[in-house]
Amino acid sequence: MDPRSVSVSSISILPDRPVLIAGPTASGKSALALHIAQTQGGVIVNADALQVFDGWRILTARPDDADLAAADHALYGHVPFDATYSVGHWLRDVAPYLSGPKRPIIVGGTGLNFNALTQGLAEIPPTPAAIREAGNALSLDALRDALDPETAGRIDLQNRMRVQRAWEVLQTTGQSLAQWQDSTPPALLPATQATCITLDAPKDWLNDRIARRFDLMLDQGALDEARAMLPRWNPDHLSSKAIGAPELIAHLKGEVTLQQARDAAIIASRQYAKRQRTWFRSRHKDWHHIAADSADLSATLRFADPAED
Template sequence: MSASFSSLVKNIPSDLPVLIAGPTASGKSALALEIAETSGGVIVNADALQVFSNWCIVTARPSPEEEARAPHRLYGHIPGDQKYSVGHWLRDVRPLLNCGQRPIIVGGTGLNLTALTEGLADIPLTPQKIRAEGEALLSEGGLSALLSDIDPDTLARIDQKNPARVARAWEVQRSTGRGLASWQDATPPPLLPLNAAAPFVMDADRDWLRERIERRFDLMLDGGALEEASANLAEWDPKAPHAKAIGAPELIAHLKGEITLSEARDLAIIASQQYAKRQRTWFRKRMKSWQAITLPA
């Protein structure tokens, strides 16, 4: 931790909840641990993949040694085949906001953090039948087949070139008879308003971050990532929630003899760098009022 980071840490009131966002490999967990050890608190995971029990090394969860230095919550507590949404995470994090120790909430999943600080619309789950209907429409007619059924208010808010965003808006409209924008406008108050916390976002230089991502994956391989993948091979399901862990599909493909380990390494690093790019875009768009920590410091 740099001297400037140490100064930042010491100036955070010890009773104020802390939020730490940032792209993968930017040092979020190290900062959270520094804060916890300096002024106390429980470190709470806000990463959508570090919740799964069957991937520790590949998802860069804190090590047992790091967890022994401060209390950690919501890491590895969900089976890999179990669905775990933003709503599930909010329900799990709610009791930790008033547990007697100030929470230090850290993660790279921007939607979790914005749902926590801005609120989350209580939209019913989409029935599988309707999701399959939407997938068929998208496959047969492209985005225009879905866009034509979405209300104007929602169309004005979503990225109409993003298949996932369009599909989600269509599913909500089809399953509830109500537009996504209408649901969003009825969003309940947030569990932790931003003005009641100390929010930080890691603003990492692109080239600096790309090099860190590459080095970190090599450290993962040295630390047993391939062995971890081997332990998951027998029950591997590419459609399972845990299968989105970056590096997991690539290492599994190598274990199946489909690609070399060198190819798996390169593909995993590229996927991680692409993910970091998407994260940086999200944070700069949605977290303009958070205190930016420029990296490298």
């Protein structure tokens, strides 16, 4: 059966079973996680690659003070804005919550984190600075051309960060990323041991939400946030990949108007959402799929008694 055709009423949320919630940006993941936590308990654990950093709270849509007061949250803004942070770092950080006193509700839009959590992650040696700098100097086409076909078939070839990472692995270790993945150790949390939910978001519905959310970010002070980060701005920082950050920094530098920065950020966010939808369609075929544009997402879940498991 196509998992996207499963009746949402068949999804039982057990209080002692981890919940994974994935989906594209602005699809309502955090609100659904908060509803589950408030209804049944648990700690909401971040699985988004950019929400781990401090310095960009508004632009990365980290939980606000009201959400933090409503339920326990973890792994949000705990990494310095100028630090490096990988999927491996995230796995080590999330591990204690898998056996902690509260059931984890793991939520985010970074497919690689969920993939590593449920399928395992190879411990690839870190990339030397010289190789990283050499990769930075190459074009995306040059990086892609250097990859082996097996690796090229597994990653998003439009995502420079992922392509360069695969190139760096090959240069550093002499083995392709695909080879490392094929020797992956056991998963920390196999999907069969969790309730796995993916939010499916129709393109037009999501595009409208993305535009309205960015305007709300501006109203909430995203430009002031960028102004505070301007003296520390470095486009090479991973945290600087936050959508809207390069655009608002360019505006503050006088390179574009605020309207141009807004439009560019919305376009970038929509392009990112498209890549996310493609990833989740391909990788989450065995997950429960819920229509993100449902009138009431919370009504699609059934909170079950542990005895039903």
